[in-house]
Structure formats: C-alpha cells, structure tokens
Amino acid sequence: xxxxxxxxxxxxxxxxxxxxxxxxxxxxxxxxxxxxxxxxxxxxxxxxxxxxxxxxxxxxxxxxxxxxxxxxxxxxxxxxxxxxxxxxxxx
Numbered sequence: 001x002x003x004x005x006x007x008x009x010x011x012x013x014x015x016x017x018x019x020x021x022x023x024x025x026x027x028x029x030x031x032x033x034x035x036x037x038x039x040x041x042x043x044x045x046x047x048x049x050x051x052x053x054x055x056x057x058x059x060x061x062x063x064x065x066x067x068x069x070x071x072x073x074x075x076x077x078x079x080x081x082x083x084x085x086x087x088x089x090x091x
Contacts, residue, residue, distance in 0.1 A: 003025075006025065007022045007025060008021075010024065010025065035050075036050060036051070036077055039052055039075075040052075044082070045082065046082050046083070046084035046085065047081075047082050047084070047085050048080055048081045048085055049080045050077065050078070051077075051078050051080070052075050052076070052077060052078070053077075053078045054073065054074075054075050055076060057070065057071065059071070
C-alpha cells in the first residue's frame with residue numbers, strides 16, 4: 001500500500017474527504033517526526049511504539065578496497081509493534 005492508497009483507505013474508513021485524510025496523515029507524521037527529533041518516543045497502546053535508537057561509532061571495511069574505515073555514530077528511527085497488533089497478525 002502506498003501513500004495514496006493509505007489516504008483513500010483512511011478517508012473511507014473515517015467517512016471524511018481524501019483531503020482531510022491527507023491532512024491528518026501529514027499531521028501524524030509531522031508530530032511523530034518532531035518527537036523523535038527530540039529523542040522522545042510515541043506510544044500508541046495496542047499498536048506500537050516509535051522511538052530512536054543510537055548506533056555507536058565502529059570500524060568497518062570498504063567492500064571494494066577492503067580498507068578499514070570509521071563508521072560514525074548515528075541515530076535511527078525504530079518501530080516496535082504492540083502486543084495487540086502482534087496477536088491480530090498471528091490469529
């Protein structure tokens with residue numbers, strides 16, 4: 001499912017216009033993004049949790065030259081599915 005299909009499904013499910021569904025989706029993604037930028041997390045009970053994980057700096061190898069290289073520390077978003085969502089998928 002792509003963004004357009006998601007917006008259409010949201011609009012149909014909620015009984016609102018596609019324009020309003022697109023606004024709601026954009027607001028959701030903006031709020032989650034801003035919270036993750038502040039190293040916070042967003043918990044949706046039963047659905048899951050969006051959070052930030054930190055990867056430490058480490059040494060790696062260039063796959064073409066096989067030379068060692070430093071990989072800098074970084075942050076990445078992570079989604080952990082909630083129990084209710086996992087249970088629904090496994091029924």
